[in-house]
Amino acid sequence: MKRLKIVHVVGARPNFMKIAPVIRAFATTGQTDQVLVHTGQHYDPVLSDHLFDDLQLPRPDYNLGVGSASHAVQTGRILMALEPVLKRLEPDWVFTVGDVTSTLAAALAAAKLGIRVGHIEAGLRSHDWWMPEEINRILTDHLSAGLFTTEESANDNLRSEGIDSGRVHFVGNVMIDTLDQHRKRAAKLGVHEAMGLEADRFILATLHRPRNVDTPQRLAAILRALSQLTAECDQPVVLTLHPRTAKNVKEFGLENELNGLHVVGALRYPEFVGLMDRASLVVTDSGGVQEETTVLGVPCITLRPTTDRPVTVEQGTNRLFDGDLNELADEAYAALEEGRRPCRPDLWDGCAADRIAQVVLAAPRANGDGEHAVAAGELARSAGATLSVGVD
Numbered sequence: 001m002k003r004l005k006i007v008h009v010v011g012a013r014p015n016f017m018k019i020a021p022v023i024r025a026f027a028t029t030g031q032t033d034q035v036l037v038h039t040g041q042h043y044d045p046v047l048s049d050h051l052f053d054d055l056q057l058p059r060p061d062y063n064l065g066v067g068s069a070s071h072a073v074q075t076g077r078i079l080m081a082l083e084p085v086l087k088r089l090e091p092d093w094v095f096t097v098g099d100v101t102s103t104l105a106a107a108l109a110a111a112k113l114g115i116r117v118g119h120i121e122a123g124l125r126s127h128d129w130w131m132p133e134e135i136n137r138i139l140t141d142h143l144s145a146g147l148f149t150t151e152e153s154a155n156d157n158l159r160s161e162g163i164d165s166g167r168v169h170f171v172g173n174v175m176i177d178t179l180d181q182h183r184k185r186a187a188k189l190g191v192h193e194a195m196g197l198e199a200d201r202f203i204l205a206t207l208h209r210p211r212n213v214d215t216p217q218r219l220a221a222i223l224r225a226l227s228q229l230t231a232e233c234d235q236p237v238v239l240t241l242h243p244r245t246a247k248n249v250k251e252f253g254l255e256n257e258l259n260g261l262h263v264v265g266a267l268r269y270p271e272f273v274g275l276m277d278r279a280s281l282v283v284t285d286s287g288g289v290q291e292e293t294t295v296l297g298v299p300c301i302t303l304r305p306t307t308d309r310p311v312t313v314e315q316g317t318n319r320l321f322d323g324d325l326n327e328l329a330d331e332a333y334a335a336l337e338e339g340r341r342p343c344r345p346d347l348w349d350g351c352a353a354d355r356i357a358q359v360v361l362a363a364p365r366a367n368g369d370g371e372h373a374v375a376a377g378e379l380a381r382s383a384g385a386t387l388s389v390g391v392d
Contacts, residue, residue, distance in 0.1 A: 004032045004360070007091040007110075009082065011041030011066075011102025013051065014175075014288050017269060018097045018120060020055040021177035021353035029357055035089060039078050039102040040065040054269045055178065071101055071132055078105035086113055093118050093360065096140060099133040099287075099308075104140050111143040118360065120174060122147035123154025124287075124308040130211070133287075134308075146363070148356050150175075150291075151311040151345055171355035172347030175291050179273065180350040183296075186274035195238070195262070197278075202262075203235050203332070204279040208242035212285050212303055216252035219245070222303065225325040226283065227260030232329035233336060235280060238262045240272065281336055283328075290318050297342030299335040301328070311345045 006026060008019050019036075026032045038060035052059055064081040066074055078101070086094065086109060094110035095118040096103045107117045122141050126134050141147055141158065149155050150173040158168050192199055205226050213219050226237050239261045241249070246265070249255060267275065273292070276282060282293050282300045290309045293300040294317040305322035312318035316338075321331050347355075 001031070002365075004093065004365070005035070005089065005091040006032050006093045006095060006360075007035045007037060007086065007089060008095045008097075009037045009039065009102060009106035010060075010097060011039035011078075012098070012100040013269075015097045015100065015102065016051040016055060016057060017178045017288070018174045019095070020057050021174050021181070022095065022120065022356055023057065025353035025357040026360075028354075029361060031361055035062070035091070036060045037062045037064065037082065037085060037106075039082070039105070040067055041074060041078075041100065041102045050268050055182075074101045075105045075108075078102060079109050082106060082109040083113070086110060086115060091115060092365065093146070095120060097121060099124070099137040099140070101132075101136065104136040107140040107143045116145040117143055118146040118148065118356075119144040120148045120356065121150055123149045123158045123168070124151075125154075125157045126304075126306045126308040128306050132210075137308075146360065148352075148359070150348075150352070151309070153310045169355070169359045170347065171359065172349060172352030173291060173345075174352045174356070175288050176295055176344075176348045177350050177353050179292050179295060182270055182273055183277065186270040187277060189270060189274045191267075191271050191274045192278045195264070195275075197236065197238070197262075199278040200280045201235055202279055203229055203233065203237045203281045203283065204276055205237055205239045205261075205283040206242065206289065207239075207285050207303070208244050209285040209304070213242075213245045213248050216248075216254065219248055219252060220254050220257055221325045223249075223254060223257035223261070225328040227257070228326075228329050229283075229332050230260055233281075233332055236262050237283075238264060238275065238279075240264050240267055240275075242266055281332055283332070291348075293317060295342065295344055295348060297340035299338060299340070301331055301335055315341075315343045315345060317341055317343060 010016055010019050023034055026034055036058055040063055062085055066077040093116045094106055096106040097120045110117045119140050128134055145167060147168045148171045155170055207213055212222060229237050241263060277296050279298055282298055285303045287309055290300055290302055290312045294312045294315055300318045301321050302318055303321055307320055319335060
C-alpha cells in the first residue's frame with residue numbers, strides 16, 4: 001500500500017506541544033512520510049527553538065520565517081510561502097493545530113489546492129467573536145476534511161454548525177498526551193526549589209491574551225490584583241512574562257507594578273509544567289493551561305468571560321473570572337479552599353494521537369491526483385451546509 005504523505009504545519013508554542021505526539025504516533029505505524037513546516041510565527045528561542053529539543057521533535061524541514069506582524073500580514077505571508085511548498089510536496093494531508101494565525105493560513109493554503117486538511121483540536125468555541133482565535137478555528141473547521149475533537153462540547157458545536165458528522169472524530173486531547181509524557185521529567189527539575197519556593201505554597205500566573213495585556217489600564221489593574229494576592233492569600237505570586245506581555249509592560253511604563261511579584265521570563269515547556277504542578281493555584285488566560293491544570297488537579301482561575309474548554313469548568317477545576325479585579329483575591333481564596341482535584345475528562349488518557357493516526361490510516365484514499373479530487377469533492381459537497389452558517 002502506498003505510504004501516506006503528511007505535512008504538519010506549526011507556528012506558535014502550543015502547536016509544537018500538540019503536534020509532537022501526533023508525529024510520533026504516525027511514525028510508529030511505519031505507513032507515512034511526514035514533513036514538518038514551521039511558519040516562524042513564534043521566533044523567540046524559548047517559545048520556539050528549545051521546544052524541538054524539549055519535546056524530542058525533529059527539526060523542521062521548512063521554516064517559512066514569517067515573523068511578527070498583524071494578523072492579515074502574517075496570514076498573507078504564510079499563504080505565499082506555504083503554497084509553493086505544498087505544490088512541490090503534493091501531500092495527502094495537511095495537519096494544522098489549534099487556533100492561531102498559522103492554523104488558519106495552513107488550512108486555507110491546503111484547501112485552495114484541494115488537499116485534505118486535518119484539524120487537531122477542532123470544534124472548540126468561546127462564542128466570543130472579539131477573539132481572533134474564534135475566527136481562526138471556525139474557518140479552519142469549515143475547511144477541514146478531518147476534524148479531531150477533544151471534548152463533547154466540540155462535537156456539539158460542530159453538529160450545530162451543520163458539519164457532516166462523518167468528518168468529525170472524537171479522539172481526546174493531544175495536549176494531555178504531551179503532559180503525561182513529560183510530567184515526571186518536569187518534576188525532577190525541581191524548578192520551584194531553585195526559585196526558593198515551597199511546594200503548594202505559591203500562586204503561578206501567566207497572561208498573554210490581547211484583551212488582558214494590550215491596553216495599559218487593563219494590564220496595570222491585573223498586575224495590581226496579582227500583587228494583592230500575595231498579601232491576601234499569604235503566598236508569593238510567580239508571574240511568567242510572555243514576550244508580548246513583557247513588551248507591553250515596558251511600552252506602557254508599568255515596571256513598578258511588577259514590584260510585588262516574583263517575575264520570571266518565559267519558561268521552557270518542562271520547566272513550566274514542573275512549576276505548574278507544584279503551584280497551589282494558577283491564574284491564567286491560556287486555553288492549554290486550563291486543560292493541564294484540570295489533569296494535574298491544580299485549581300485554576302481563568303481571566304476571561306468565556307472559555308472554549310467548558311469541560312474544565314464542568315469538572316470544577318477551572319473558574320472563569322471577569323469581574324471587579326479588586327475581588328480577585330476572594331475568588332483565589334475560595335479556589336485555594338477547595339484544593340487539588342485531579343480529574344480526566346473522557347479520552348484524556350494520553351492516547352489521543354494514536355487515535356488520530358488510526359482514523360487517518362483507515363480513511364479511504366485514492367492514487368495520484370485522485371487524492372486531491374477526493375478532498376476537493378468533500379469540501380464542495382459540504383460547502384452549502386457549512387459555509388452558510390450565520391453568526392448569532
